[in-house]
Amino acid sequence: MQKITVLGAGSWGTALSxxxxxxxxxxxxxxxxxxxxxxxxxxxxxxxxLPSISILENIYPTTSREEAITNSDLLVxxxxxxxxxEVIEDFKHYINNNIYIVNTSKGIEITTxxxxxxxxxxxxxxxxxxxxxxxxxxxxxxxxxxxxxxxVTVAAYKKETAFLLQSVFMSTSFxxxxxxxxxxxxxxxxxxxxxxxxxGMSRGLGFGDNTTAALMTxxxxxVVRMGIALGADPRTFAGLSGIGDLIVTCNSNYSRNxxxxxxxGQGKSLEETLESIGMVVExxxxxxxxxxxxxxxxxxxxITTACYNIIYNNKNPKEEVENLMQRRKxxxxxxxxxxxxxx
Amino acid sequence: MQKITVLGAGSWGTALSxxxxxxxxxxxxxxxxxxxxxxxxxxxxxxxxLPSISILENIYPTTSREEAITNSDLLVxxxxxxxxxEVIEDFKHYINNNIYIVNTSKGIEITTxxxxxxxxxxxxxxxxxxxxxxxxxxxxxxxxxxxxxxxVTVAAYKKETAFLLQSVFMSTSFxxxxxxxxxxxxxxxxxxxxxxxxxGMSRGLGFGDNTTAALMTxxxxxVVRMGIALGADPRTFAGLSGIGDLIVTCNSNYSRNxxxxxxxGQGKSLEETLESIGMVVExxxxxxxxxxxxxxxxxxxxITTACYNIIYNNKNPKEEVENLMQRRKxxxxxxxxxxxxxx
Numbered sequence: 176m177q178k179i180t181v182l183g184a185g186s187w188g189t190a191l192s193x194x195x196x197x198x199x200x201x202x203x204x205x206x207x208x209x210x211x212x213x214x215x216x217x218x219x220x221x222x223x224x225l226p227s228i229s230i231l232e233n234i235y236p237t238t239s240r241e242e243a244i245t246n247s248d249l250l251v252x253x254x255x256x257x258x259x260x261e262v263i264e265d266f267k268h269y270i271n272n273n274i275y276i277v278n279t280s281k282g283i284e285i286t287t288x289x290x291x292x293x294x295x296x297x298x299x300x301x302x303x304x305x306x307x308x309x310x311x312x313x314x315x316x317x318x319x320x321x322x323x324x325x326x327v328t329v330a331a332y333k334k335e336t337a338f339l340l341q342s343v344f345m346s347t348s349f350x351x352x353x354x355x356x357x358x359x360x361x362x363x364x365x366x367x368x369x370x371x372x373x374x375g376m377s378r379g380l381g382f383g384d385n386t387t388a389a390l391m392t393x394x395x396x397x398v399v400r401m402g403i404a405l406g407a408d409p410r411t412f413a414g415l416s417g418i419g420d421l422i423v424t425c426n427s428n429y430s431r432n433x434x435x436x437x438x439x440g441q442g443k444s445l446e447e448t449l450e451s452i453g454m455v456v457e458x459x460x461x462x463x464x465x466x467x468x469x470x471x472x473x474x475x476x477x478i479t480t481a482c483y484n485i486i487y488n489n490k491n492p493k494e495e496v497e498n499l500m501q502r503r504k505x506x507x508x509x510x511x512x513x514x515x516x517x518x
Numbered sequence: 519m520q521k522i523t524v525l526g527a528g529s530w531g532t533a534l535s536x537x538x539x540x541x542x543x544x545x546x547x548x549x550x551x552x553x554x555x556x557x558x559x560x561x562x563x564x565x566x567x568l569p570s571i572s573i574l575e576n577i578y579p580t581t582s583r584e585e586a587i588t589n590s591d592l593l594v595x596x597x598x599x600x601x602x603x604e605v606i607e608d609f610k611h612y613i614n615n616n617i618y619i620v621n622t623s624k625g626i627e628i629t630t631x632x633x634x635x636x637x638x639x640x641x642x643x644x645x646x647x648x649x650x651x652x653x654x655x656x657x658x659x660x661x662x663x664x665x666x667x668x669x670v671t672v673a674a675y676k677k678e679t680a681f682l683l684q685s686v687f688m689s690t691s692f693x694x695x696x697x698x699x700x701x702x703x704x705x706x707x708x709x710x711x712x713x714x715x716x717x718g719m720s721r722g723l724g725f726g727d728n729t730t731a732a733l734m735t736x737x738x739x740x741v742v743r744m745g746i747a748l749g750a751d752p753r754t755f756a757g758l759s760g761i762g763d764l765i766v767t768c769n770s771n772y773s774r775n776x777x778x779x780x781x782x783g784q785g786k787s788l789e790e791t792l793e794s795i796g797m798v799v800e801x802x803x804x805x806x807x808x809x810x811x812x813x814x815x816x817x818x819x820x821i822t823t824a825c826y827n828i829i830y831n832n833k834n835p836k837e838e839v840e841n842l843m844q845r846r847k848x849x850x851x852x853x854x855x856x857x858x859x860x861x
Binding site for chain 1 (some may be wrong): 655656657658661662664666667668669671675676677681684685688690691693694695696697698699720725726727728729730731732734735736738739742751753754755756757758761762763765766769770839840842843844847848849850851853854855858860861
């Protein structure tokens with residue numbers, strides 16, 4: 176592994192470049208002109224996304240696709256999830272048979288309901304999955320560049336690929352665990368954004384820490400249900416890419432999903448909310464996709480349904496919470512009850 | 519269910535009394551003189567623990583055991599876990615064969631390594647377990663008395679007991695789920711305090727949200743391992759009494775465990791830390807008990823071991839974190855890997 180290419184010069188792409196460069200790899204950081212690549216080249220600062228650090232010497236910022244990918248051994252995808260297909264298509268012709276791909280984008284493609292590995296397979300072909308991994312977990316870029324202890328998961332279909340990627344990323348402050356459950360790790364990263372919307376709404380309504388914890392826990396139950404239906408291992412959601420990522424996201428004011436939920440909880444319309452945030456709010460789209468899948472597969476997802484009703488049916492957030500609280504009495508985990516005869 | 523007796527007039531006992539009284543039950547709130555029972559009687563305020571609310575008319579504060587328990591249908595235990603045996607022994611002779619008991623204390627008895635239901639069985643006899651339940655989950659008393667939406671779990675060996683207790687406690691702002699896994703719910707409440715110590719230490723060392731989320735997630739993995747060894751269902755720990763309670767505790771400045779961890783992380787000794795907190799820090803004891811059990815049963819618990827070494831062996835917190843980060847490379851969840859042939 177000599178040369179690594181990072182696609183996307185946002186805060187996460189930049190932070191991962193710094194991590195890899197500090198381990199001695201030659202890193203090419205590719206972005207579009209509007210991402211400020213020229214500025215990074217000149218001033219060695221990512222003014223827009225991570226202004227507090229100076230970019231290491233062995234990071235080569237470029238806007239040229241060919242320059243970015245020639246002789247590259249590993250492609251790190253760090254663009255927004257809805258842009259992954261387009262970016263991969265643009266790079267397709269430069270991608271050789273030996274390159275590894277690790278994806279860090281969290282989302283489900285809205286138009287196709289595909290996970291990111293499915294999008295990539297769709298564009299490049301099935302063979303890439305042997306050399307594909309997904310890296311996910313509770314990891315604010317702002318903390319990773321300060322070498323604050325962080326732990327993440329890398330999932331891959333092939334054990335050797337997982338081990339390779341683990342070695343590439345692992346450092347004394349960045350601990351990487353391996354997991355064979357690609358679907359689970361990809362879904363956890365996407366579905367958590369619905370829960371972050373819900374906890375944001377709860378805050379916006381003036382509710383407390385009890386409510387946040389309840390929504391996170393019961394939200395996780397929904398994530399697990401959907402995950403099982405889509406082929407994930409439920410135990411993955413108890414890990415870093417599941418509950419771990421949920422914890423940082425729901426407690427963070429940086430999270431756009433959380434902030435958008437807060438505004439919706441205060442009674443703002445979807446239009447006002449999106450205008451106020453001014454950027455893509457991943458969870459808004461994920462809610463629609465997941466609500467649709469839940470309907471199709473008949474999966475019970477009351478928190479997702481409440482979010483959907485508030486966002487798309489103009490329902491009152493307070494009433495939706497009251498509905499959640501007053502549903503019929505339930506067992507906490509049906510699967511446990513089903514295994515016990517006396518219950 | 520006519521009369522309910524709450525043992526313990528701390529913030530949680532008082533909040534539960536308010537919840538039950540607001541549902542129309544006749545509640546007797548028992549406490550010791552030093553808990554300010556006379557004051558509550560006179561001024562209808564729990565000055566010491568919940569000064570912000572006035573105590574409802576149908577709550578009868580008393581220091582008399584006989585008065586408290588005569589004709590009572592349900593005993594709610596809300597005293598510190600290390601006091602449960604003594605309190606139950608004191609009440610033993612007043613307890614009839616028809617009374618139900620619900621425990622809300624979170625801890626393991628240090629001297630015997632017993633869970634709370636085991637302590638109660640030890641004192642009153644096996645028969646009580648049919649009418650025993652444990653109520654646990656993310657529930658700050660300060661929020662429950664304000665009717666902020668809260669969700670908890672009640673576990674019981676008998677389904678009928680679980681359903682009864684669910685009905686007794688459930689309100690429009692207090693949602694109760696049922697679970698048959700008594701051991702899991704009891705252990706979750708106790709073991710989370712070790713993780714709260716660890717996240718407190720991490721904060722004290724100046725680490726960030728990534729580190730907190732990693733410690734909570736990997737801490738949960740240890741809790742699950744210990745839980746399985748002690749007969750709990752691992753899925754319970756993904757619920758309200760597991761990760762749910764962990765979330766509120768690790769994010770709360772009210773948590774003594776968190777605060778104690780913070781002081782230890784800053785380099786204070788155990789003595790200085792305990793002096794500064796001035797009250798029992800449940801997790802300090804739980805760490806010792808659980809470390810011992812982990813040694814006896816050969817269960818891998820690196821975070822618990824680090825806490826133990828910092829608290830009892832005067833080890834440097836920073837070095838312990840470095841050790842945690844630099845352990846050998848690991849799979850995230852061994853059980854998933856073991857099920858997949860190609861891995």
